[in-house]
Amino acid sequence: MAKITFLEAIQQAQAEELARDPSVFMMGEDIRCNVFGTTTGFVERFGEERIRDTPISENGFIGAAGGAAMVGMRPIVDATLSSFLYPAMDQICSIIAKSRYIYGGQARLPLVIRSCMFYGNSNAAQHSDRPYAMFMNMPGLKIIAPSDPRDMKGLLKAAIRDDDPVLCFEDGTCWMAKAEVPDDPDFLIPIGKGDVKREGTDVTIIAIAGGVPTALKAAKRLEADDISAEVIDPRTLVPLDRDLILRSVRKTGRAICVDPAHLTCSAASEISATIVEQAFDALRAPVIRVTTPDTHLPFSPHIEKPLYPTVERIVDAARRIVGAPVAPQTV
C-alpha cells in the first residue's frame, strides 16, 4: 500500500497491465511526452511500438483500436479530453459498440478508451465536456467513472483485462486526490459494482465521479443538521449497480443524485428514474438531481464555477427532502 494520486493510479494500472500482457499497448496524441504524468517511463520501458503517438485523428485511431482488438490486441487509447470523443463517435457507436453484436459474436473487442473530463478550469465550452450519458444510451459500451485513486487503479486494470470495450472517464477535478492504493498487481475492482463511500440512514446521495468528493463534504456538513447521509458511488455507469442504489434508498427513503454533467438525459436522470420505478414504495420524498444546468460552460471563472454541483446545493436539497429548513430561493 502506498499513498498515490489519481494520475499515479492511472500510470500504475497501465504500467502493470502493459508489463503483464504483451497484447496490451497504448496509443493517443502526445502520450510519449507524458503531459499529465500517466505514462512516466513508458517509452523507455515498453518501447515506441507499444507506446504510440498518433496523428490528430480520433476517429482514425480509435477505430484502429477496434481493428487491432478484433485481431487479438488489447489497446488502451488515451483520447486526452472527453471533448475529443465526438469526432470519434462514428467508430465508437457504429463499430466498437456494435461489431460484436452485428456479426453474431464473431468479433471480440477488448479495448479501453480513456479520456479526461477537463472542466472547471476556464477551458470554455469546447473543452469542458462530461459526455458519459451519451454513451450510456448506446448499448455495447461498458463505462467506468472512478472518483478516487484506489477505484481508478482497480477499475482501470479490470477494464484492460475485460473482453468488452470499456470507456473510462477520468474526472480532472480528482486528478490530485491522494489515497492508499494496493500494490498487488492483481488488485482489481470488478466492473459493475458500486461502493458505499459513507454510511448513513436519512438520505442516500448517489454521486458520480467528481461529484463524490463534493457529496462527501456535503454529508459531513449535514451532520451539523443531524442529517445522516449515505454516499454511494456507482463507479461503473454501465453496467450500473442498480441493486446497491435501490438497497440504500429502500433503507433511507430519500435520494439525491449528484452528477457533474448536464441535467437532461443524464446519469442522474437515469438513477432517479430507476429509483422511482423500482423503489417507489420506499420513497418518502422527491428524488432531487444536483447537476450542471443545461447551459454550456463559459471561460470566465467566476461564472463557470457556480455551475457545477456544489456542497451548498446538495446540503439544501438534503434539508429540503428531509424536512429541515432551507434557505429561501428566488425563481
Add this chain to the structure above:
Amino acid sequence: MAKITFLEAIQQAQAEELARDPSVFMMGEDIRCNVFGTTTGFVERFGEERIRDTPISENGFIGAAGGAAMVGMRPIVDATLSSFLYPAMDQICSIIAKSRYIYGGQARLPLVIRSCMFYGNSNAAQHSDRPYAMFMNMPGLKIIAPSDPRDMKGLLKAAIRDDDPVLCFEDGTCWMAKAEVPDDPDFLIPIGKGDVKREGTDVTIIAIAGGVPTALKAAKRLEADDISAEVIDPRTLVPLDRDLILRSVRKTGRAICVDPAHLTCSAASEISATIVEQAFDALRAPVIRVTTPDTHLPFSPHIEKPLYPTVERIVDAARRIVGAPVAPQTV
C-alpha cells in the same frame, strides 16, 4: 385542409419554406432523386443550387450547414438516417451546439438537421438508431420528434424559421400515417409545446415519436379495463414541455413513459426523473418506462420486433400501476 401522409407533410413544409424564404436551401445525400418522397419536384422548382446532393461526408456537409447559417443562410440538412449523425457529432456538438455560446452571441445558427429513425424493418444495428437522447444531453440544440403529419408539418416549418439549430427526428414507423393538415402557409406549431393526444384521468402516458400511436392504441385497449389513460406527446424534446407533463401527472397521479429508444439515459428517463422531482406529492404509483431494452437491434425480424414498446407492455404497465390484475411475469 387535406389528408396527407407524414412524408408529404415533410415535403410540404420544406416546399413552403423554400418558396417563402430565399435563404432557405437544402442539402443531403441523394436528395435530388427524392428517394422517400420528401423532395418531390424540388429540383425543377428551386433549382440545383438550392437543392444540393452532397458527397457522403456527414461531418463535412453538416458542418458546412453551420458555416452557411453563420453567414445568413437557413440550411435544411437531410441526413437521411439518424445512424449517420454519429460521423457528424464533432460538428453538431462542438460547432453547431456551441458556436453561439462560445463567441458570446456573435454567431447565429438557424439550421435544421433532419434524420429518419429507420427501425423495425430488419436494418440491423448499424441502421436502426434512435439517438435523440444523446443530443438532449448536449445544450444548444433544439430537438423535435413529431408523431403525426400535422405536428410534423407545423413543427418543421417552425424549425426552419427558428433562429437556433434544430434537430428533427422523423420516426420511420410514422411515415405512412395520414391526417388532415392545414394548407395555411403560416401554419406553425410552436417549438417547446407538447400536446394532449387523448384526455384521461387514471394514468398519464407520455409517449415519444413512434411511441405515440402505440400509446393511443394501448389507451383504447385500456378502456375495456375501465382505465382512462391520458396520452401526452411532448413533440419537442428540447425545450421539453415539462409543465404540460406535470399538470397531467398531478391530475392522474400515475405516469408511464413510452419511448422507442434505448432505456438508459433516455428521454423516458428524463421525463420520469422530472416527474418524481417535481410532482412527487401527486404520484400514487411508480413511474414506468416502456422502452427498447439496452440491446442492439437484430436483423432477424421476429426477434427484432418484440424489442420495441408494444401495446401489450403499455397495457400491462398501466394495469400494474392502477392496481388492476396483470399477466404473470417470469424473470
Add this chain to the structure above:
Amino acid sequence: MHDAQSSIGDNDRRLEKYRRMQRIRQFETKAEAIHAAGEIPGALHTYAGMEASGVGACMALRPDDYMVGTHRSHGHPIAKGAMLRPLMAELLGKSTGICRGKGGSMHLSDFSVGSLGETSIVGSGGPVAAGAALGAKLQGLDRVALCFFGDGASSEGAIHEGMNLAAVWKLPAIFVCENNRFGMSTPTSDAVAGEHVADRAHGYGIPGVIVDGQDVDAVEQAVREAVDRARAGKGPTLIETKTYRYADHAVNMGRDLTPRGPEHDEWVGRDPIRLYRARLIEEGVGDDALSAIDEAVRQEVADALQYARDSAYPDFEEAFDHVFVDRLPIPADVRAHA
C-alpha cells in the same frame, strides 16, 4: 473451394478465380429472386458487375490475411473463400447464419476467412483495416489487412484518417476503392473531387494505382504488388478498381435511381465473368471444365438455400446475446410479451 489460396496451383488458381466469381453471381441471382418473393427481409445490395474487383483482390491475399468490407457485402466474403450456407442462412435471418441472424444482407462478414466486418456505415471500415494491420505488425505476423470501400466512401473522413494512419505508420494495409461510378444516385464526379480516387495517394506519399476492375487478373496483379510491398514493411497502397454495378443501388426497391449514361451498355458488355471465361478458353481451358464449375456452383447455391430454409430462426433470448461477452438479462416485461 475454401482451401488455402496459397496452395492452389496455377491452373487451379485460374479456375478458382472463375469459380469464386460464379459463386458470387449465382448466390446473388438466387438471393435477388427470393428477396423479390419476400423471403429475405431488409435491403439487398448486389455486387453484380463487380465480381472481378473482389475476387481479384482477395486472390492476392492469404487465408490468414484480413479484409474489411462494406454494405455491398455478399461479394467480399465469397471472394475471400467463405462457405455459402451460413451466408444464405444469414440472408434469411436464421440462427445458423454467419451472424446468427443479427446482421443480414449488409453484414455478411465471415471472420473465419479473415473478414473483420462488412460494415454498412459508409467509410467506417478504413480505421478498422488500419487497426488490423497495426495488430498484425505488433504481433510480428506478416499478415496484411485489405480495406474495400466505394467511390462514395472516399469522401468520408474515416477513409482519410485510416489511410493517413496506415501511411504514417507504414502499416501493412491495402486500400481498394471499388469505383463503380455511383454512390447511390450520385455520379462519382458529383461527389468526389479530383479525377481519380487513386490520386489521393500522392498526398499520403504512397503508391496510387488504377486498375481495370473488370479484369480479375489485372486486379489480382495490382493487389499482389501492394501485398508484397505491405509484407515487406513498406506501407500501404491505394488501388482504385474501375468497375460498374449492374443493378440498382439496392434491388427490388421500385425504380432504379441510378442516372445511367450511354456508357451503361459498354460496361454491361464488359461483364467480368464473361470476359474471364473467354480468356480462359483462349488460354486453352476447356469449355467443359468451366461449365462443370457453373453447374457445381448451381448445386452449391441450391444446397445453401435449402440449408437456410431448413434452419431455425433464432430464439428471442439471442437478441440479448453479443451486446457484451456475457448475455444481458432480459427485462421481465419484454420477455413476457416476446
Add this chain to the structure above:
Amino acid sequence: MHDAQSSIGDNDRRLEKYRRMQRIRQFETKAEAIHAAGEIPGALHTYAGMEASGVGACMALRPDDYMVGTHRSHGHPIAKGAMLRPLMAELLGKSTGICRGKGGSMHLSDFSVGSLGETSIVGSGGPVAAGAALGAKLQGLDRVALCFFGDGASSEGAIHEGMNLAAVWKLPAIFVCENNRFGMSTPTSDAVAGEHVADRAHGYGIPGVIVDGQDVDAVEQAVREAVDRARAGKGPTLIETKTYRYADHAVNMGRDLTPRGPEHDEWVGRDPIRLYRARLIEEGVGDDALSAIDEAVRQEVADALQYARDSAYPDFEEAFDHVFVDRLPIPADVRAHA
C-alpha cells in the same frame, strides 16, 4: 487600423502589414506576461513566429471576406483587423470581451472583421469555412472564406471533408495550412503522411501551393492568387505556409514539450517581423516610421490592457445567455448559491 484593407494604398499596405504583425507580437508578449502573473485563466497558445502567415493571408482578403481559425487564436483576428480592446478583455474573462468572457484565449473570434470562429477542436474549422463559402456563393456575393488550420489538423477527417466539399462544389474557399512543424509535441513527419500537406491538393484536383511562411509578402501573394481564383468561381486552393512556433505549444505550462531540433536557431533567426522590417528599410521606408508604429502599437496594447482591467466581469445570469437566442431560465437552486 481596421480600415477596409482594399482602400489601403501601396505604401500604407506595407506599413499595415508591419503594423499588424507588431500588433500580434506585442499583444501576445503582454498577454504572456500577465498570464504568467496569473491574470489570465486557462491556457494560452501563442502565435509568435507565425505572424507573417496570418497577416500575409488576411491582407489578401477584403474586410467582408470570411475567415475561420484555430485554438491558436490571437493572431488570426488581429491579422484580419480586429481591435485589441475586446480581445484583451476576453483574455481576462471580462464582459466587454469579444466573446463576453465565454470564449477566452482559444476563441478570440471577432465576427465584425469576418472571423467566423476560432475553434479549439482541431480540424473543425474545415467544414465551417466550406459552408461560409457556400453561403456566399448562394447569396451571389463574391466573398471568399479562408480556413486556417495546422499541420496536425490536416490528419482530421473534418479537413478532408471540408476540402473535398469545397473542391467538388467549386466553392470560393482557401485552405491555409500553417505548418509550424509540430502538433503539440509531435513532429509533423510523425503524424502527417506525405512530404507536404500541400500535396493533398492533387487528390482533390485543386492547386496546392507551398510558400515561405516567414515572408509576409510571399504569403500575401500566394493567397491573393487563390482569392482571385476563388472569386472567379474556379474553386478552392490549398496553401501550405512553412512556418515555426517559438514558444511551447501553450505557454507557462512548465517544461517545453516541443522536441526541437538543430534547425530551431535557424527558424528563430528568420523572425518574420525582423525580416520584414529589414526589407522595408531596404525598400526605403524610414526606420523612424517603423519605430513610430512600434510605439503606437505599444500604446495600443497598453490601452487595451487598461481597458480590459477596468472592465467588469460578466454577471452570473450571462452564463445562461447565448445557449439559444432566448436566455435560458436559471434553475432556482443554482441561482440561490451563485
